[in-house]
Amino acid sequence: SAVISQKPSRDICQRGTSLTIQCQVDSQVTMMFWYRQQPGQSLTLIATANQGSEATYESGFVIDKFPISRPNLTFSTLTVSNMSPEDSSIYLCSVAVTKNTEAFFGQGTRLTVV
């Protein structure tokens, strides 16, 4: 499986600010995803990061709030914009080497908005 480095591992941010989370993989992967996991809840898919084009967002998530970049096959960023306390959550990067195969997760970013 690929080695996934996600940073920061945690942060405490002021409301109204933005935070960019980075996901770096040690090898090229076809698929990269961003998930959110709120306390005590399961994982919710935010979007699929597409190389060289706009991300594909799931219902309830929009580009203005969660802009995503994917400049190449090993790197992606997720920005949480104009944060509010409701954005406090764990954000997880996930990758799949090829389509329709298992996905692996980074260690996650624990975000607290105050």
Next chain:
Amino acid sequence: QKEVEQNSGPLSVPEGAIASLNCTYSDRVSQSFFWYRQYSGKSPELIMSIYSNGDKEDGRFTAQLNKASQYVSLLIRDSQPSDSATYLCAVLETGANNLFFGTGTRLTVIP
């Protein structure tokens, strides 16, 4: 998002027993199914994948898939306290390549 249902638990079993975790899904065209284990404060870890009907065994873990019934399960034999975690069922949406998760089942293995 697709519906993936799991018994939320908590499920408690004594050490050495068999733990049985169940999952149903709503998308009839899904072809790939996964079980992840998540320890508290950690990210999910893949433990089993299954793609065709029947059983798949890996050590103490057995995944069972029945596509006609839209049902996938995970059996953990000889349960150990270190198996205490939340187990997440995940279903891959064919074509879109999106992975959707159930709510997870919290398992506690009692020494």
